[in-house]
Amino acid sequence: MAKILIVDDSRTSRRMLREMLQGLGHEVIGEATNGQEAVVCFKDYQPDIVTLDITMPILDGIDALKQIIAIDPSAKVIMVTAAGQKSKILEAIKAGASDYVVKPMTKEQLALALEGVLKN
Amino acid sequence: MFEQFFGNYLVGRGKLSKEELNRVIQKQKETRAKLGLIAVAEKLLTAQEAEEVNEIQGRLDRRFGDIAVDKGFLTAKQVEHLLNLQGNPYLCFVQSITEAGFMTVEEVEAELANYQEENGFTMTDMEALKSGDVDRIAPLFIPDWHVLYFEYITLTFRMISRILHIPFYFGKVRKQTEYEIECMGVQELKGAHDLFAGLSGKNNNLLVIAENFAREKFEGVNDDAFDAVCEFINCINGMFASNLSGRNIDLEICVPCWYQNRILSSKNQFYVVPLYFDDKEVDLVVAIDIAYDIIDPKCEEPTELKG
Numbered sequence: 001m002a003k004i005l006i007v008d009d010s011r012t013s014r015r016m017l018r019e020m021l022q023g024l025g026h027e028v029i030g031e032a033t034n035g036q037e038a039v040v041c042f043k044d045y046q047p048d049i050v051t052l053d054i055t056m057p058i059l060d061g062i063d064a065l066k067q068i069i070a071i072d073p074s075a076k077v078i079m080v081t082a083a084g085q086k087s088k089i090l091e092a093i094k095a096g097a098s099d100y101v102v103k104p105m106t107k108e109q110l111a112l113a114l115e116g117v118l119k120n
Numbered sequence: 121m122f123e124q125f126f127g128n129y130l131v132g133r134g135k136l137s138k139e140e141l142n143r144v145i146q147k148q149k150e151t152r153a154k155l156g157l158i159a160v161a162e163k164l165l166t167a168q169e170a171e172e173v174n175e176i177q178g179r180l181d182r183r184f185g186d187i188a189v190d191k192g193f194l195t196a197k198q199v200e201h202l203l204n205l206q207g208n209p210y211l212c213f214v215q216s217i218t219e220a221g222f223m224t225v226e227e228v229e230a231e232l233a234n235y236q237e238e239n240g241f242t243m244t245d246m247e248a249l250k251s252g253d254v255d256r257i258a259p260l261f262i263p264d265w266h267v268l269y270f271e272y273i274t275l276t277f278r279m280i281s282r283i284l285h286i287p288f289y290f291g292k293v294r295k296q297t298e299y300e301i302e303c304m305g306v307q308e309l310k311g312a313h314d315l316f317a318g319l320s321g322k323n324n325n326l327l328v329i330a331e332n333f334a335r336e337k338f339e340g341v342n343d344d345a346f347d348a349v350c351e352f353i354n355c356i357n358g359m360f361a362s363n364l365s366g367r368n369i370d371l372e373i374c375v376p377c378w379y380q381n382r383i384l385s386s387k388n389q390f391y392v393v394p395l396y397f398d399d400k401e402v403d404l405v406v407a408i409d410i411a412y413d414i415i416d417p418k419c420e421e422p423t424e425l426k427g
Contacts, residue, residue: 009375012334012348055354057375082358082373083179086365102179104283104355109175 002118003029005047007038007064008080009056013103017051017080020107024114035059039067042075049117052097054081054088062091069096076117080105122252123148123213124289128396129235136222138399144216145287148209155184158202159194169193177282181275181359209252254278262293262391268313268408269391272360276404279356280395284332291394299384299392299405301414303341305329305349307357307376312369316390316407317357318379319349325400350376379414386412 004026008014018028030045032038036059042050050068054061061079068075079092079100089100098117101109123145130136136144156170165173165188173187180187185199194202217223223231236246241260248256254277262270273293280288304320319329326341326349334348354376361371384390390407 010347010351010354011344012351015334015336055373055375082354082361084358084361084363084365084371085373086362087370103351103358104178106175106178109178 002026002048002114003045005030005032005038005041005045005050007032007035007041007050007056007061008053009033010053013053013080016104017110020110021051023107024111026114035061035064035067038064039071042068043071048076049114050075050077051080052077054079054085054092062088062095065092065097066095078113078117121254121257121289122209122249124287124396125249125257126213126232126235128289130223130231133231133234135227135231136217140220140222144213144220144222147216147220148212149287155199155202155206158205159188159198162202162205164198164202165193179362181278181363208250210250254281261290262393265293266408268315269406271363272315272317272406272408273391273393273404275360275363276356276393279352279359283352283355284329286328286332286397288395288397290396294392294394295389296392297386297389299390299403301379301382301384303346303378303380304382304384304405305346305353305376305378307350307353308374309357309361309371310374311371312364313371313409315357315360315371315409316405316412317353318384318405319353319402320405321400321402325402328397328400329402346378350378381417383415383417384412385415386410 004021006014006017006028008017014031021028029047030041032041034056038050038052052061052065065077068077076098079089079097080103081089081100083102092100098120099113101113127136127141127145131138131141156165156174159165160167160170173184173191173193176187177184185194188194189196189199214225214228217228218225241249245260248260254274258270258274258277259265262273301320302322303326304318306316306318309315319326324341327338327345329352330338330345330348333352338345357373361373364371384405386407388410390405390410393404395402395404
C-alpha cells in the first residue's frame with residue numbers, strides 16, 4: 001500500500017482518482033487543487049507517489065513537478081492528463097516524472113502505472 | 121443512433137408514445153452486443169485481446185474494428201462478419217417495434233417515407249442514416265461544414281457514446297453570431313488554431329452530462345456539476361488535440377471555466393449543435409479561429425472567466 005497525494009483542479013477528477021486508489025488498497029494522504037498547493041502538500045505529507053494533473057490554474061503541473069523534483073530528486077510522480085498533451089508529457093518525463101496516465105483512465109490502467117512506479 | 125432520430129420523429133407524429141420508444145431502445149441496448157463481446161464469443165479474439173483493443177480505443181479516436189485489424193488480431197473480412205452479426209441498427213429497430221406490437225412493418229415503412237420527404241433526404245442519405253454510423257450521419261445535419269468543425273462535432277458525438285454511454289441524437293446544426301448562455305461549461309484550445317468549445321443548457325439540462333460523466337447525483341447545476349461538465353469537455357478536447365497532433369498541428373489545452381447568464385457574441389459565425397438526451401436539450405457550441413466576446417447583458421462589457 002502506498003501513501004498518495006492527488007493533485008488536480010477538478011473536484012470530479014480528484015474524487016474519481018481517490019475512489020480508484022482506495023479501491024486498489026492505497027491510502028490517499030492529501031489532495032491539492034493546483035501546483036502551488038501541491039508543492040506545499042508534498043513537503044508536509046511526504047507521499048510515496050504524487051498523481052499530478054498538467055493543466056491547472058496558478059501553477060501548472062509541469063512547474064509543480066520541477067519544484068517537487070528540486071525538493072526530492074527521487075520523488076515518484078505520475079502525470080494524469082487529457083489526451084493530446086504529448087509535448088507536455090515529454091517535458092514532464094524529461095523533468096523527472098515517473099510515468100503518465102491519460103484521462104479518463106480505468107482502474108486497471110492506473111493500477112498498471114502505480115505498479116510500475118512502485119517496482120522502480 | 122438511427123432509432124433516436126426516427127424514434128423521436130415517430131413520437132412527434134403520435135405513432136409511438138415516449139414510453140414505448142424507451143422500451144424499444146432499452147430492448148435494442150440489451151440485444152445489440154458490443155463488437156468486442158461478439159468477437160470473444162465467436163472465438164476470434166481472446167478476452168485479453170479485446171481488452172487491449174478497448175484500452176487503445178480509450179486513448180485513440182478510432183473504431184474497435186480498425187484497431188483490431190491494425191494490431192493483426194482480426195482481418196477486415198472478420199470485422200465485416202462481426203458487424204453483420206451485430207446487426208443493422210435500422211432492421212433491429214423495426215424488429216423491436218413490430219415484435220412489441222406497437223406498429224406493423226408497413227406502418228413503419230410509410231412513416232419512414234414521410235420522414236425522408238419532410239427532411240428532403242435522398243436514398244443515399246437514408247442509407248447513411250440507417251447505417252447508424254455517426255461519420256455518415258453527421259454530414260446530413262451539418263450544413264456547409266468546415267473540416268475542423270466537422271471533426272470536432274463528430275468527435276463529440278463519439279465521446280458521448282464512449283464515455284457517457286447514454287442514447288442521444290442531434291438536430292440541424294445552426295450557424296449563429298450570438299448565443300444566449302444560461303449555464304455553460306467551456307474550454308479553450310490555443311495554438312495553430314484557436315478553439316472555443318462549450319456545452320450549454322437551460323434549467324437543469326446540463327445535469328445529464330454532469331451526472332453521467334461523474335457518476336454521481338447533483339442537486340442542481342452547481343459548481344461541482346459544472347466541474348464535471350468541464351472535465352468531460354477536457355476529455356473531448358484532449359482527444360481532439362491528440363488527433364491534430366498526429367498531423368503536426370499543436371494545440372495547448374487551457375484551464376476550463378464556466379459561465380452563467382451571459383451572451384456569446386462574435387462578428388463571425390460559430391456553430392451550435394442541439395443534442396437531445398431524452399427530452400433534454402444541451403447545445404454544443406463551437407467557435408474556431410474567430411474572435412468573440414462573452415458579455416454580461418446587465419453591463420454589456422466582456423466578462424472575466426469563472427471556474
